[in-house]
Amino acid sequence: MKRPVKPARLRKLLTRRTIFLAGLQAGIIGTLGVQMRRIAVEQNQSFRLLAEENRVNIRLIPPVRGLIFDRLGKPLAYNEPNYKIDMVREQSGDPEAVLRRLATIIPITEDGIKAALEEMSKRRGFVPVTVAEDLDWEHIAAVSANAPALPGITPELGHYRIYPQADDFAHIIGFVGPVSDYDLSQIDDDDPLLLIPRFQIGKNGIERRIELPLRGKSGIKRIEVNAIGRVMRVLGREESHPGANVQLTIDNRLQRYAMERLGDNSAAAVVMDVRNGDILALASAPSFDPNKFVRGISTTDWTALNTDDHKPMLNKTVTGTYPPGSTYKLVTALAALKGGFVTPKDKVYCGGYTEIYNRRFHCWRRGGHGKVDLHNSLKQSCDVYYYEISQDVGIENISEMAKELGIGVQHDLELPAVREGLAPTKQWKKLRKDADWVIGDTLNASIGQGFVLASPMQLAVMAARVGSGTKISPRLVNAVDNRPNPVKGREPLDIDVEHLNAVRSGMFGVVNERGGTAGGSAIRHKGWEMAGKTGTSQVRFITKEERARGVTRNEDLPWERRDHALFVAYAPADNPRFSISVVVEHGGGGSSVAAPIARDIMLTALELAEDMDYRALPTDARAARSQPDDKA
Numbered sequence: 001m002k003r004p005v006k007p008a009r010l011r012k013l014l015t016r017r018t019i020f021l022a023g024l025q026a027g028i029i030g031t032l033g034v035q036m037r038r039i040a041v042e043q044n045q046s047f048r049l050l051a052e053e054n055r056v057n058i059r060l061i062p063p064v065r066g067l068i069f070d071r072l073g074k075p076l077a078y079n080e081p082n083y084k085i086d087m088v089r090e091q092s093g094d095p096e097a098v099l100r101r102l103a104t105i106i107p108i109t110e111d112g113i114k115a116a117l118e119e120m121s122k123r124r125g126f127v128p129v130t131v132a133e134d135l136d137w138e139h140i141a142a143v144s145a146n147a148p149a150l151p152g153i154t155p156e157l158g159h160y161r162i163y164p165q166a167d168d169f170a171h172i173i174g175f176v177g178p179v180s181d182y183d184l185s186q187i188d189d190d191d192p193l194l195l196i197p198r199f200q201i202g203k204n205g206i207e208r209r210i211e212l213p214l215r216g217k218s219g220i221k222r223i224e225v226n227a228i229g230r231v232m233r234v235l236g237r238e239e240s241h242p243g244a245n246v247q248l249t250i251d252n253r254l255q256r257y258a259m260e261r262l263g264d265n266s267a268a269a270v271v272m273d274v275r276n277g278d279i280l281a282l283a284s285a286p287s288f289d290p291n292k293f294v295r296g297i298s299t300t301d302w303t304a305l306n307t308d309d310h311k312p313m314l315n316k317t318v319t320g321t322y323p324p325g326s327t328y329k330l331v332t333a334l335a336a337l338k339g340g341f342v343t344p345k346d347k348v349y350c351g352g353y354t355e356i357y358n359r360r361f362h363c364w365r366r367g368g369h370g371k372v373d374l375h376n377s378l379k380q381s382c383d384v385y386y387y388e389i390s391q392d393v394g395i396e397n398i399s400e401m402a403k404e405l406g407i408g409v410q411h412d413l414e415l416p417a418v419r420e421g422l423a424p425t426k427q428w429k430k431l432r433k434d435a436d437w438v439i440g441d442t443l444n445a446s447i448g449q450g451f452v453l454a455s456p457m458q459l460a461v462m463a464a465r466v467g468s469g470t471k472i473s474p475r476l477v478n479a480v481d482n483r484p485n486p487v488k489g490r491e492p493l494d495i496d497v498e499h500l501n502a503v504r505s506g507m508f509g510v511v512n513e514r515g516g517t518a519g520g521s522a523i524r525h526k527g528w529e530m531a532g533k534t535g536t537s538q539v540r541f542i543t544k545e546e547r548a549r550g551v552t553r554n555e556d557l558p559w560e561r562r563d564h565a566l567f568v569a570y571a572p573a574d575n576p577r578f579s580i581s582v583v584v585e586h587g588g589g590g591s592s593v594a595a596p597i598a599r600d601i602m603l604t605a606l607e608l609a610e611d612m613d614y615r616a617l618p619t620d621a622r623a624a625r626s627q628p629d630d631k632a
Contacts, residue, residue, distance in 0.1 A: 174205020
């Protein structure tokens with residue numbers, strides 16, 4: 001039998017238990033207090049940010065793209081407001097249901113709904129996707145008024161690109177378009193702007209080559225959304241920085257006239273200021289409307305551009321390369337003079353052909369030119385003269401001179417696919433053709449045939465360097481964000497001035513003396529005379545049988561088998577200001593086709609240089625300016 005606990009002992013036991021439980025409770029409360037203090041004070045920032053992320057979205061603010069101007073400040077590319085509707089998938093609940101409600105308020109087709117859903121499926125849930133654009137203010141107001149029923153939907157103000165000069169500047173300016181998966185795979189750029197659906201970047205021309213300065217920097221907008229994804233308020237905003245403005249060296253008036261003068265031909269024309277390298281016109285025909293690419297070109301238009309045998313998408317001025325024909329005789333002549341292989345007074349007999357190892361290399365004049373010196377060889381474009389002297393000069397010296405004059409080198413221009421042309425050498429043929437160089441290759445090269453290739457841009461540079469005596473280089477961009485581009489190449493050529501003068505004299509004779517191949521295209525205005533060189537390059541082989549019965553005329557051949565027509569020049573002849581090159585694909589003769597075009601464009605450039613507006617000059621007045629002046 002248990003003995004009862006005495007009251008005094010019971011009181012002592014209860015006191016110990018009370019103290020223990022009280023201490024335990026105090027410890028627990030203290031621990032909780034410390035933890036609460038750590039959460040409330042020490043970890044306040046971390047938990048606050050976590051809470052913010054649950055209700056705050058951070059969205060990029062796309063920058064306004066920089067503008068592009070011509071040398072006179074005329075806009076060539078600008079932006080217009082574009083009201084659009086963006087949608088965030090993870091805030092919308094049921095995206096398809098929301099889109100169908102939206103379609104009752106603004107015009108969205110069934111295909112538009114499917115395209116938007118497909119686009120959202122490819123993007124992360126928090127990335128806004130543009131589901132409608134090109135809306136008017138009434139549509140935006142209607143969407144805003146129905147916001148509670150449209151979770152995840154946000155009206156936005158964007159911009160789209162406008163090219164007011166359309167096809168006149170398409171090959172220079174290029175165009176913008178939405179970022180594609182291919183673009184992302186090709187460019188090394190981690191800018192988050194590129195992940196925004198339908199964000200546009202430069203796809204061609206200046207828009208592509210100066211993409212980063214033109215693009216600008218994005219801003220950030222922090223917005224608060226409620227449980228159903230409706231935007232409640234804007235918590236903060238860091239504005240975007242607009243892209244830099246770009247000013248070109250092109251004169252929009254001369255560019256427009258050059259495009260009009262090229263007409264329906266597959267052709268190119270380049271006009272360059274020989275004093276500083278400024279490119280005043282860079283015309284490639286036919287062209288296209290870049291505005292069609294901004295919002296997505298139709299399949300019909302795209303097919304038409306790609307199946308046109310005149311290749312309207314190709315920038316023939318810098319990407320197109322052609323056998324330069326007799327314009328290349330300037331190169332061969334200067335190489336011969338520099339090497340001491342000929343003097344301006346030495347004469348060569350032309351009987352209509354040169355025969356090497358039982359192969360005849362024919363002159364364009366079947367009966368030959370008789371005895372010709374350097375001046376007359378250029379003036380009358382005698383082929384045999386160059387066949388003969390080139391055998392002593394050699395291809396290495398000819399190609400070295402070509403590069404001195406700007407052919408066979410890649411000029412630094414803010415355009416894609418600028419070709420370097422080809423000034424062939426023995427080593428080049430061995431590496432590329434796995435064949436030895438033969439004397440016939442040199443004869444062909446001496447008159448700009450065979451392997452030689454040059455772009456219209458390079459031919460304009462060649463004419464500018466011969467006319468100025470300097471290594472002037474072409475310049476297309478005048479300034480970016482008001483920072484001017486430097487002029488390059490004002491140092492003198494490595495060519496004796498007397499040799500240059502001998503070639504210049506021959507070029508003057510081509511246009512201004514009786515018997516010159518471009519005499520019909522002379523500018524008869526005193527002080528504006530033009531010095532130039534015609535060229536005709538073959539694109540087909542003429543057989544012995546055809547020569548025996550008479551070479552088929554160009555006009556009797558299919559278009560694609562006709563000769564290319566070329567002409568290069570500078571003016572005024574006694575104090576050069578501008579150089580020009582014109583190439584007409586399959587145009588026939590340089591003297592009959594390319595030279596008249598070059599004359600008219602050059603005349604316009606000279607008129608504009610005197611602050612004369614060619615649009616105000618009647619057509620008959622311009623024609624009169626190119627006719628003989630009695631007082632002259």
